[in-house]
Amino acid sequence: MEEFAALVDALVYTRSRNEKLRLIAEYLRATPDPDRGWALAALSDGLDFPAVKSSTIRNLMQERVDPVLWTLSRDFVGDTAETASLLWPAPADPPSPPSVSETVELLSAMTRKSVVTELPRLLDRLDASGRYALLKLATGGMRIGVSSRLAKTAFAQAFDVSVDEVEEYWHGLQPPYAELFDWAAHGKPPPDTENLPTFRPFMLAHPLEDTVVDLADYAAEWKWDGIRVQLVRAGGETRLYSRSGDDISATFPELLDVLPFNAVLDGELLVRGSVQGGEEGGAASFNALQQRLGRKTVSKKMLTEYPAFVRLYDALIVEGDDLRERAWTARRSRLEALMARLPDSHFDISSVVEARDFEHLAQIREGSRDDAIEGLMLKRKDSPYIAGRRVGYWYKWKRDPLLVDCVLMYAQRGSGKRSSFYSDYTFGCWDGDPDQGADLLPVGKAYSGFTDEELKKLDRHVRQNTVNRFGPVRETDRSLVFEVAFDSVHESRRHKSGLAMRFPRIRRIRWDKPPHEADRIEALRLLIRD
Numbered sequence: 001m002e003e004f005a006a007l008v009d010a011l012v013y014t015r016s017r018n019e020k021l022r023l024i025a026e027y028l029r030a031t032p033d034p035d036r037g038w039a040l041a042a043l044s045d046g047l048d049f050p051a052v053k054s055s056t057i058r059n060l061m062q063e064r065v066d067p068v069l070w071t072l073s074r075d076f077v078g079d080t081a082e083t084a085s086l087l088w089p090a091p092a093d094p095p096s097p098p099s100v101s102e103t104v105e106l107l108s109a110m111t112r113k114s115v116v117t118e119l120p121r122l123l124d125r126l127d128a129s130g131r132y133a134l135l136k137l138a139t140g141g142m143r144i145g146v147s148s149r150l151a152k153t154a155f156a157q158a159f160d161v162s163v164d165e166v167e168e169y170w171h172g173l174q175p176p177y178a179e180l181f182d183w184a185a186h187g188k189p190p191p192d193t194e195n196l197p198t199f200r201p202f203m204l205a206h207p208l209e210d211t212v213v214d215l216a217d218y219a220a221e222w223k224w225d226g227i228r229v230q231l232v233r234a235g236g237e238t239r240l241y242s243r244s245g246d247d248i249s250a251t252f253p254e255l256l257d258v259l260p261f262n263a264v265l266d267g268e269l270l271v272r273g274s275v276q277g278g279e280e281g282g283a284a285s286f287n288a289l290q291q292r293l294g295r296k297t298v299s300k301k302m303l304t305e306y307p308a309f310v311r312l313y314d315a316l317i318v319e320g321d322d323l324r325e326r327a328w329t330a331r332r333s334r335l336e337a338l339m340a341r342l343p344d345s346h347f348d349i350s351s352v353v354e355a356r357d358f359e360h361l362a363q364i365r366e367g368s369r370d371d372a373i374e375g376l377m378l379k380r381k382d383s384p385y386i387a388g389r390r391v392g393y394w395y396k397w398k399r400d401p402l403l404v405d406c407v408l409m410y411a412q413r414g415s416g417k418r419s420s421f422y423s424d425y426t427f428g429c430w431d432g433d434p435d436q437g438a439d440l441l442p443v444g445k446a447y448s449g450f451t452d453e454e455l456k457k458l459d460r461h462v463r464q465n466t467v468n469r470f471g472p473v474r475e476t477d478r479s480l481v482f483e484v485a486f487d488s489v490h491e492s493r494r495h496k497s498g499l500a501m502r503f504p505r506i507r508r509i510r511w512d513k514p515p516h517e518a519d520r521i522e523a524l525r526l527l528i529r530d
Contacts, residue, residue, distance in 0.1 A: 001097050001126065003031060004039050005133035011144045020146060024154035029185075035100040037176025040155060042137045044148040047175065051110040052119065052138040054080050060120060064089055075472055078419020081135035085128050095125045101176075107138050143415075148244065159184035164201065164387050171245055172198035195235040199245045200264055200316055200324075201387035202228065205377060205394035212358055213395065219328065219381055220353040220361055223374045223396055224311055225286045225488070226270040227293070231310060233259045240269075251295050252308045258346045263338075266314040266385075268350070271306045273372065282348070283311065283372040286502060287490035309346045312339075313377075316385055324385040331385065365399060374487065375399040401485035402527060404429065405510065405518040407440055408480040411462040412473050414447060421455055422462040422474065423447050425506070427482050428497065429524060434516040440478055441497035441521060444486065449506035458509070481510040481518050489527050499524055 007027045014020050024043065028036050041047050057080055061070050065087050077083040098106065103122065110118050119138070123131050136142050152170060156163035161184045172193035173180055179191040228243040238256045240249045249256055252269070259265070271292065273284035284306075291306050292298070315335040316324050323331045332352075339349055353376065355361035365376050375398035383393040406427035414423035424447040432438030450458065461480060468475035485507040492500035499521065 001100055001103055001130055001133065003027065004035070004042075004100050004137075005126070005130040007039070008133040008136065008142070008144060009129050011146055015145070017150070020150060021154045021157055024146070024151060025158035028155060028158040033178065033181055034176035037178065037181060038100045038104045040151060040177060041175035043142060043146050044151040045140065045142065047104070047137065048140050049107040049110065049138050051112050051115040052107060054139060056115055056119065057081070057084050057135060057139070060084075060116065061087060075413070076420070078413055078415045081132055081139065084135060085131035088123055088128075088131055090127070091124050094127075097125050097127075097130055098122065103134060103137070155180075155184065165190070167201040167387060168198070169193055170199075171241070172196040197232040197234045197237050197239040199230060199232065199239075199241040199247075201245075202230065202243055202266065203314075203385050203387060203394060204389045205396040206389055206391060208378065208395040208397040211395065213378055215355060215358055215361065217380055217382075218378045218395075219332075220355060221313065221350050221377045221379065222353060223377045223398065224268040224270060224283060224350065225372050225374045226268040226283070226289055226311070229267060229269040229310060230316075231255065231259055231263075231265045231267065233262050251292060251298060253298060254303060254308060255310065255346060258343050260341060261319055263318045264316040265310070265312055265335075266316060267310040267312040267347075269308060270311055270372070271308050282309075285372050285488065285490060287488075287492070309348065312347060312349050314385060326384065327382045328379050328385075329381045365397060373399075401487060401507075402489070403507065404484055404486070404524060405513065406443060406482050406484050407478050407515045407518045408476055408482060409440060409442055409478070410473050410475050411458075418447075418455075421459045423455055423459070425458070425482070427484065430516075430518060430520045431497070432520065434518075438520075442495045443489075443497050443499050443521070443524060444484065444495070444501040444504040446482075446484065446504045446506050449485070450509065454509060478515050481513040481515055482506050483508040483510055489524050491528065497521055497524075499528075 004027075007023060010023050011020055014023065028040065031039065038047070058070070058074075061084050070083070070087065073087060074080060074083045077086075106118065106122055122134065126134055136144070152166045153163050155161075156166050166180070166184070169180055169183070169191045170177075173191055182188040183190045229248070230241045232239050232241065238249070238259050239247055240252055240255055242248050269289070270283040271288045273282055273288070288306055289308075292302065292308060295302070312335060314328075315331050315338065316322070318334060318338065323334060335349065339347070353361065353364060355364055361376070375396065378395040378397060380393045383390075386393070406429055408425055409428050410426040411422040412424040413419055414421060424445065426442050426445045428440040428442040430438045431441045434440075462474055462476055465476045465479060466474045467477050483506070484501070484504050486501035486504040488502045489499055490502070491498055494500045
């Protein structure tokens with residue numbers, strides 16, 4: 001555990017991607033099995049210990065240090081694990097530290113009842129760095145600047161293997177990944193995942209930005225406003241994966257017995273608009289889909305009111321035939337031929353958008369505001385299906401965002417390197433004429449879209465214009481206007497206004513604009529897509 005703690009400590013203070021890769025690769029080469037497998041799983045968010053929650057840690061700390069001191073310290077540091085690791089009253093003569101494997105074994109055996117006695121014993125065996133690494137591992141959210149993809153890339157770099165192969169095998173294996181290390185580190189045959197419904201990495205697109213493409217070389221498709229998924233059937237089992245490779249099969253059980261042949265299909269998960277007032281094309285807005293996301297159990301009512309289906313984009317593997325090295329045109333033809341074998345209740349195909357030239361396509365895109373789409377995808381006709389983003393193959397051309405002027409209402413400190421700054425902002429619009437005493441009602445929250453220098457000015461503004469406090473939240477006077485960009489707006493109970501924005505971000509800070517000139521709730525309501 002000491003070596004893993006040292007790795008975590010080094011990663012926290014390292015911003016360079018290449019240095020992070022080097023640190024993880026060195027650790028994986030130097031650490032024996034199965035410790036390195038468990039560490040790799042922790043870094044890629046692959047471990048879950050239900051008995052250990054942030055609330056568990058808070059309760060343990062408030063029993064051991066003054067609750068006011070804990071609250072003030074947590075508020076200042078901005079991270080529960082770091083605060084607890086520094087404040088924990090360690091014994092004078094601690095026992096020897098556990099290995100990573102022993103730690104995982106002990107955490108796995110803890111229950112909601114036993115954790116209050118067993119977790120403190122484990123913390124007593126570690127120093128501050130070890131406690132920090134333990135608590136990060138135990139709560140399942142490392143948040144140390146290491147993505148799952150970076151961890152897999154470091155593994156590939158450590159043992160000089162292809163990261164695409166690592167991705168291919170990864171989702172068919174369980175921590176501590178003994179078969180993966182046997183293959184990469186010890187030269188044994190690769191893991192046999194052929195008959196397992198495993199995830200294959202998605203091909204991704206670059207933003208189009210200022211690029212102009214020749215439509216003779218590219219095909220255009222709508223970019224639908226759902227979530228990108230991969231439906232896989234193999235070995236008599238079907239699974240549904242999200243873009244990040246998370247298994248979301250349990251959330252959408254109606255899709256698990258409708259694929260009648262072995263295949264790996266790429267598409268967009270949507271819900272039918274016929275029930276919830278969706279637009280042309282049969283797809284409801286993202287707000288309707290959001291009712292289904294993240295649910296561990298799905299009721300019959302939910303299945304009826306928000307029926308899910310997949311709008312297919314691509315075919316990677318069909319009945320043992322790997323199509324990924326073939327051109328997009330060949331894969332598209334194969335996908336079109338498959339549609340007759342798929343139930344139209346749960347599948348359709350994303351249509352190709354026909355245009356005379358690039359300028360004509362731009363006009364079509366501008367007219368897409370009322371559809372349940374995010375914009376367009378441009379795919380090179382001869383492109384193979386390659387994991388990750390490859391320049392020149394696929395582009396995403398999202399529609400221009402909607403804009404509205406809002407007034408800052410509340411601010412809260414961020415986490416990590418922003419824990420000392422008020423960087424999370426709630427803003428609102430006027431519910432009527434502000435000159436006639438109208439209220440300001442919250443419509444969204446954002447924590448992106450500004451520079452570090454602007455963050456310092458915003459933090460200073462919050463501190464100097466606080467009119468009330470609610471725990472960690474500060475209420476400010478109604479004096480600062482944000483120009484907020486967002487993709488759509490829909491009805492929601494989240495805010496008092498009854499509205500919520502999709503992907504809000506601060507586009508400009510309008511230091512120059514008087515708050516009474518900000519937009520009104522009614523202007524937002526007119527932008528709701530049924």
